[in-house]
Amino acid sequence: MRKAQLAATAAACKQEPGVIAPTVNLKRCEGKGDCVTVCPENVFQVRRIDEADYRELNILQKLKLRVHGLKVAYTPNADACRACGLCVSACPEHAITLGRRT
Numbered sequence: 001m002r003k004a005q006l007a008a009t010a011a012a013c014k015q016e017p018g019v020i021a022p023t024v025n026l027k028r029c030e031g032k033g034d035c036v037t038v039c040p041e042n043v044f045q046v047r048r049i050d051e052a053d054y055r056e057l058n059i060l061q062k063l064k065l066r067v068h069g070l071k072v073a074y075t076p077n078a079d080a081c082r083a084c085g086l087c088v089s090a091c092p093e094h095a096i097t098l099g100r101r102t
């Protein structure tokens with residue numbers, strides 16, 4: 001998607017920040033970074049998986065993640081999400097879901 005299209009999609013999004021937030025399924029994420037590229041609110045950061053999260057993976061998931069450099073996407077700026085849905089569509093691993101914050 002081109003930058004102009006991204007901006008138009010973001011502008012069309014009416015959701016206030018802080019209501020909806022993305023969740024990344026770390027069992028599926030391969031840290032490819034498409035979410036970082038498309039998110040107009042800079043919600044995502046791709047970095048090395050936390051040790052505690054790594055321990056939660058099964059052996060096949062650990063091996064897959066090692067092939068991908070142990071990188072996954074985290075959401076340090078989740079409060080800024082405006083629920084445009086671009087990250088959900090862009091993720092090639094279908095690892096991102098949107099949900100109402102509790």
Ligand code: SF4
Pocket residue numbers: 022038039040041042043080081082083084085086087088098
């Ligand atoms: S839905 Fe995804 S791409 Fe859109 S603002 Fe929220 S985190 Fe960013």
